[in-house]
Amino acid sequence: MKKLLTLCVIAVAFVVSVHAQEKGSVLIKNATVITVTNGDLENTDVLIRDGIIQDIGKDLNAPRGVETVDASGKFVMPGIIDAHSHLNGVDINEARNPVTAEVTMEESVDPNDVGIYHALAGGATSIHLMHGSANVIGGQGETLKLRYGTTQDGMKFEGAKRTIKFALGENPTRVHGQGNGIQPRTRMGVEQVIRNHFDEALDYKRKREAYLSAKAEFDRRGRGTPPVPVAENLRYEVLNDIIEGEIYVHCHSYRADEILMLMRVFNDYGIKNYTFQHANEAFKVAPELAKNGAMTSVFSDWWAYKFEVYYSTAYNASILNANGVINSINSDNNQLLRTLNHEAAKVVRYGDTSVNDAIKMITLHPAIQLGIDDRVGSIEEGKDGDVVVWSGHPLSIYSMAEMTFVDGKKYFDRSNDPNDMRIDIDPGTDFEDGANFREIVTRREDDACLQDAFILMQNNTQN
């Protein structure tokens, strides 16, 4: 009983000590440091002070009060970044309209999901929490740091680029076309939905700006005929922000033709920063992607779970990499998120990709795609102290994350890892109650992108 109490106290103390936006300091000594941008440095120390990597070198001394971690024989790698996750979304799909640019996952963050801790235990430190793929233009995404135990705002990756989800192909055409009998039901319709909305948004902008300037003029002069008010429109405002480059597009897509279509559309509207998500057939148009500076974020080996990924290959990432496309490996799945290091390792197996390039695909490259590469994605002085200590080389199946730091603060420690890491506890649920049984996520899922929307497709897919 006494032992038990001690355990409880530790558990509580662990959670309580994690506060919003706390920055930490630590000196990690004698590790093999996988810097990503500057090779692997053996027997090297990394000093993080107040959340920032201050020094990388040999024989560093711990400033007073800074904890030292002996990492002899171990590896230090930047925290894994998942460019495609639905880990802790309250809702994923606002699937009732083909365009929902106005909704944002920023307002759908559940900071208490114990899956956050599971991801930290897999060496992940940031995720791109995305809207689902039910809509051609879905909701905005939110890049999070996995600061487990903080608030929804506390999880936000400050300074990350704004992002938005687009989706092409089967998902939007099934949900809206087959499910609701409205456009788009084909890939032809998908293109027009995008173009029409961009055009409407531009018209809106013109009218809104004309109204605002006429109103200013009217208010200034105090006479004449006032303008008819044009209401602020959230959806069109966001679409204009996309056109103006303030928002990075992350587009769920699979087939080569639809990837080419979107690049054509984006070229017409001058949209430059975008990443094709999943993009199982991206390898077929790798030269065009490279030419347009488009990026990709793919699965290591998922294929054939739906028709639009039937003619694809696990060598996708290697082909893209060889063609100079900035590619990341993502999870889109709460289990895969726990093992992204090994997903990256598969890229080395499937093709001619080097180990360091494979590691880039789960660190620096997703950081570039989210506009946070000035802060994370490599171990460099001045970057954030989001690092993981691994028991061995992180691409080995036998290696485990031992400590996960975000902003220099330790959020996961394998040597102090209580079983029950829940934060948000429903007092009405007893130990054996069904409510304690999680939906088990295997890696054998349809894309999690369609969470909340499956039922809409099932309505009318028999036709």
Place this chain on the structure above:
Amino acid sequence: MKKLNIFIVAIALLFGLTATTQAQITEKPEFGKFAITGATIHTVTNGTIENGVILIEGEKIAYIGNNIRVTGDYKRIDATGKHVYPGFIDGWTGLGLVEVSAVAVTVDDAEIGQFNPNMYAFTAFNPHSASIPVTRVSGVTTVLAKPRSGSISGKAAVMDLWGYSPDSMAVKKSGALVMNLPSSTGGGWWDDRSEEEIKKQYDRQIKEINDFISKARFYDDMMKAYEANPSGKTQPDHDPRMEAMREVLSGDVPVVITADNEQEILDAIEWSKAHEGMNFILAGVNEGWRVADEIAEAGMGVLTTTLYTPSREYDNYQRPYQNPGLMADAGVKVAIVSDDTENSRNTTFEAGYAAAYGMGTEEALKAVTINPAEMFGVADKIGSLEEGKQANLFISDGDPFEPMTNIEQVFIKGYKIPMQSRHSQLYEEFIDRDAVNK
């Protein structure tokens, strides 16, 4: 693998051949007499042989050891510095039955009806599935292809992954009978039935299953009596469903029961006690670690995975990874499977996680080779490297549990199979898409 592919591309360019654009296997296998030399041979059942030799003659392994000078007309494969393993067995997959899971017309693993012991996965197993080459070049040479619907789903088949007909690929047509017992605990948070409703439905479904099995026993007894001495008896009508149950009732074909959480496992064990003579295996078993002793005591083998999220809110993050090892420690025979279709190849990494989290490499290796072979009654043919067994094996440049390891050559039933698949062929075509022949 990658080196191999580059090699192929180079050869293709050298001879002015265009790379293949179809996702078909265009190379032919080789068959005959092979000598693999210089390798570290992981026999699984008889330890590890350094710098060993394997002789393959026809479908079988003719010799394993390091005490021989290879002479004669063997095709030589120098595997110095490499490793040889028995082909891995994925003991729980939809491979061959499901081509694209989201396209209903390509899904052949779920027949209509509650009781379908006479449905044979063997029949619907498509030897030309694009997923089969993808799987076998990764070292998985044999699978248990399984049906999944209803209370009794049908017979799963043990299939080798090389051949042009189910007949030539079947290691055992009736590998196991697949059963789904109802859940006495409900389906979790998304199940809104009341406790009484769940209990009532459970009792009713269990009774239906028991009734079916009682009828099958009666039929079996009746047929045995008739077969022993037909004279003077009217021949009973043939019943295909009852007929299909006979090899199950005798224990010749095992029954795989799906059970995931603690209560489902205990229910399955309890239920199985009332059905003596039959031979039971559990599949799923996510919470096996909670009741490992009970499973061991019941003498049931398990088919399980590792790569899934913890089943309860308060579970430690690594329970799924530790589960196979914890069960093995308790004395349970464990097979690690993919529970996947197009990515059946990932059986290796499912096992790798078990190896890393407590089971150890040696036990985890058994869990994808000899253990499933024994459970499905095919250990005389596959599951280890032994003289006289089928030549199902692969050569790798390292530990096959490691995702960075390359599987360099696979043999199935003595065939040195082309290391080609849709995936490798698309790679070859698109790695340098716009190159032209000059």
Place this chain on the structure above:
Amino acid sequence: MIALLILGLGVQQVYAQTTPAHALKNVTIHNADGSATESATIIWRDGVIEAVGTNVNIPFDAYEIDGGDSLHVYPGFIDGYSIWGSPDLPSNLPDLDDPGNPPYYRSGVQPERNPSDLLTEDKNFETAMKAGFTTAALYPNGYMLPGSVEIFYLSDDHESVELISDKVGMAGSFESAPGGWGSGAYPSTLMGVMAKFRQVMFDATALQQHIKYYSQNPEMPAPNRDQVLEALFPVINKEAPLYFEVDSKENIERLLKLQDEFGFGLVIVSGKEAYAKADELKRRNIPVLASVDFTDAPEWYKDDEKKDDESEDSETEEVEEEISEEEQAYRDKQLKAWKSEVSNIKNLMDAGVKVGYASAGLDLKDLNGKIKTLLEESGMSEQNLVQLMTRNTADILGINRTHGSIIKGKNASFSVFDKQMTEDDAKVQHNITNGIIHELNGE
């Protein structure tokens, strides 16, 4: 059926304004400030208290009721947010041709509805009277913006429920559009509701501007008048607060974000996790009409308590139920979470947040049990409780000048109990609402 009939007979308006004045004498008055006056008398006329005290003259024209020094009088309880008398929501909605662009009512935006136009028969009115409630703020059943909040004197049947103040606020919640998966519409998610709320506010803002311009410039194109958007003008203009039903800490944060953007006045309703934001609510001067509808204590905890009681009585050693370390750790967390929930109101009060009471969906038959738990488990005093249900709620609803205490000049709305209200089986004998005596015959 028989039971219903008997209940129906239980409430009788016996003395309804048949005399110029009333006097209730020889009673103990419990006021919201914690004071209790024994052998006191209350005089009221035309719904207003004329005199209160131990030494008052009963006017010649007052009908006297003698409490016999055994009755306890409390200011009438006020329910700060209740759905009583609201018609049921329509079911089986037809599918929409374009679920992405539904009419307002199908997206859950119905701010133009008022409870006073909708009141329908509801046996809860009578049950509320019997529980000591004399006054309630009502809102119509609905979705994200279901209608206005209005304050009523209670009565036993909905036709004599009487309006005190109309449109004191606008009801709101994060409920998505009606219809669920089958016939549902935009917004179907929490983030969708947030976006839709903003868009409706923008549209209302533009319409209000247009109406204003047009009233001064009739030569310009006329606005399309819209009762839905126009109903939101008081919220936009910060003239009427939003009464927003919200429980989780995260949803409270989302609501505060909307308040930052639009600056509307805000009353949090229900607020089960409001304690987690107590300091911020205090800083923003946001009151909470708190629910007491907390989770039942864990079964094992109730069993333990029972065992403790029994063993105290019999002094026998109970054999402890064997549970695993894992489950014990679970229970410790569970109990801690439960205690937090039960202590919500107390913690808010301690932090200086204005807290009132709202049934917010509570089944009134559970009220006594919940109040008992509140007093036993959260360390709240009876005085706190009376304050919560009377003066504080009146204060939040903006009717504290007339309601919430028994003093001269205030509205004659109070409840007469046969015992102190916190005693077991205390019952309401009479309920005086706006001066009208409702005699409640107990069972």
